[in-house]
Amino acid sequence: MSLPSWLEELINIFKKEKKSSKIAKERLQLVIVHDRSQEKNSTIEKLKEDLIELLSKYRDDVDTEEMDFVIKADKHRVSLVASIPLKTRATTKL
Amino acid sequence: MGKLKRSIVVTSGKGGVGKTTITANVGTALALLNYQVVLVDADVGLRNLDLILGLENRIVFDLSDVIENRCRSYKQALIKDKRVGNLFLLPAPQTKQKEDIPLDKFKELIEEIKQEFDFVIIDCPAGIEHGFKMSAKAAEEAIVVTTPDLSSIRDADRVIANLEAMGKNSTKLIINRMKKHMVKKSQMLSIEDILETLNIELLGIIPDDEYITISTNNGEPVVLNKTKPLYKYFNNIANRLVDPSIPIENPFNEGNIFQKFASLVGLKKTKY
DSSP: OOOOHHHHHHHHHHHTOOOHHHHHHHHHHHHHHHHHHHOTTOHHHHHHHHHHHHHHHHOSOBOTTTOEEEEEEOSSOEEEEEEOOBSSOTTSOO | OOOOOEEEEEEOSSSSSSHHHHHHHHHHHHHHTTOOEEEEEOOTTSOOHHHHHTOGGGOOSOHHHHHTTOSSSHHHHOEEOTTTSSEEEEOOOSSSOGGGSOHHHHHHHHHHHHTTOSEEEEEOOSSSSHHHHHHHHHOSEEEEEEOSSHHHHHHHHHHHHHHHHTTOOOOEEEEEEEOHHHHHTTOSOOHHHHHHHHOOEEEEEEEOOTHHHHHHHHTOOGGGOTTSTTHHHHHHHHHHHHOTTSOOOOGGGOOSHHHHHHHHTTSSOOOO
């Protein structure tokens, strides 16, 4: 016998179960961000190339292999998050 | 009065999300608004727009007959819808391969038809291969159709990226088959979720409705029957194509009697 839907809802509230639409949204946004970053000639790829060129004017230790750009979206804004590691070791004085 | 001369491709990436049904109904709705409309079935080898429109028995010439000059002009291949009057169908060939239609020839044809009509709407095949490229390159504007399913939204995102790469910047989204009761229980992605993910302008929303099956069975677009609930949604999309300032018909605004009253007296504004 299945429970009436309102009772199920009530149980869900107490079980603090994640709503499936929320799970869907998180999974979807992850794959889409990945899909977009794979795109050939994507603006991100072009930006990356330009930035490498620019950065190399000022530093010669930018780890271009490990550089990473992602577009992240939350409720309020879409942002471009860049991670630019340097080859210089953390213990070295900058 | 001058012709609007607009060419629009209806596309989705994923198959089975309702491209053909939407093309048939929005096209018919535009014709009912007195615009001159040609619907072009670009799904070469797998035509279905004829069936949805109930015109399958009247096909003499098709798209490849026009492209390969087997008829005098494209006009000879157009099938006039007797119920609506200013609605025409250019059917796809059924015994050809998609690659048999050259991209540039198709684009030339769409340009030629456009000169004498208000709307040329191209029903694009699923996928992002030849048929998609052919349809997308020929049209100036694009409509992407998605359902609230993950796979459909993901594919829509790829299609939008492809369209952008072709230089199309006015792509709009139709969300099809929204299930109100599931969204309310957070069991389905909401309109907001989808728009936030795809970051694209919304053209319209079509709620899920079993009547679509019956209308397809009968070969009669839903919009021909103004008493059916779906009529207003398709009609809203047709109107918004002409005037984007018209508010979106939102199935979620129907709500309870209090919400209805609130929206009636202007307390609750439509979000979009």
